[in-house]
Amino acid sequence: MNIDNYLLSHSDKEPEYLARINRTTHVRMLNPRMCSGHFQGRVLAMFCHMIQPLKVLEIGTFTGYSALCMAEALNADAVLHTIECDDELEEFILQNFRGSEHGHKINLHIGDALTEIEKLNETFDLVFIDADKREYLAYYEAVLPKLKPGGFILADNTLWDGKVLKPVDANDNQTIEIMRFNDFITTDHRVEKVMLPLRDGLTIIRKKCANVPI
């Protein structure tokens, strides 16, 4: 048994409706690895149980897997907004949301993240950043003013398959921008941060409260 299987076998099982979405994602999508999957899905659900957010924003829906994991742990009066730019995914995502008893807590916005974030007149308790790696810093700056003091941002893929540790090709903009994001967050005094070696790297960022000098 390898360590990933050991972790999974000592964590909660993947709910059946999510396992179905995971399977159909692998059958129908060109890049199914983008789906959070069993382990990270359980981590996201647990974070939501711990934080008990009332307003959640996800940037990058894909097939809706991670949105449903977070929605599962939200109270009945909480809402999760999720943004996806690929309109061809809309019907599949909505079908997945309809197939879950938690889907009604989710509002899907089809469009470019930066445009849609600007339209959202909300203050968030939790933001999950998981879209275009080249835009991470722009997403961060767009959501930070809309994040409650003490609120959290989770940024996915911050290890980017280990590429952040290696020499980078000059035209590998995804790796360059993930590294720029990681370096920026490290020295940003508006937030506290810790990077976890979870799956492809997950950075937890907490916005400092107003009475903390920034």
Ligand SMILES: C[S@@+](CC[C@H](N)C(=O)[O-])C[C@H]1O[C@@H](n2cnc3c(N)ncnc32)[C@H](O)[C@@H]1O
């Ligand atoms: C890694 S996948 C998201 C996976 C999903 N959060 C999960 O864990 O199951 C990234 C998604 O972000 C979307 N995306 C990329 N650029 C975007 C943008 N500028 N605005 C909104 N969505 C974007 C992609 O189309 C893709 O579906």
